[in-house]
Amino acid sequence: MSIIRAIDAMIKELAEKKIKPEYVIMGKGYFYKWIIEITREGSLTLEPGKKNYKYRHRNIPVIVCESEILEVVPNAKFMVSQH
Numbered sequence: 001m002s003i004i005r006a007i008d009a010m011i012k013e014l015a016e017k018k019i020k021p022e023y024v025i026m027g028k029g030y031f032y033k034w035i036i037e038i039t040r041e042g043s044l045t046l047e048p049g050k051k052n053y054k055y056r057h058r059n060i061p062v063i064v065c066e067s068e069i070l071e072v073v074p075n076a077k078f079m080v081s082q083h
Helices: 003-016 028-041 076-081
Strands: 021-027 060-065 070-074
Touching (some): 003 028, 028 060
Parallel strands (some): 021 060
Antiparallel strands (some): 021 070
16 A cells, blocks of 8 residues: 555645645554655655655645554645534
8 A cells, every 4th residue: 555645645635625734643653654655756855964754745744653554635724613
């Protein structure tokens, strides 16, 4: 499974509903696979000596968490208003 394709599909699904994606949330396992995929694509270069990075996928901020989740989420206010 391509992590990049999975994220892009979730972004497309939100776009079809006219909902702006706010964050990409992924667990560490998905994060490591995603990093490998984007470095193979050449869309990420890691600078030697730099300790902190802020990652983005298609200009959407990436949040890495402990659980094994892979999700693209809209604004929290939107999600609360739907329930």
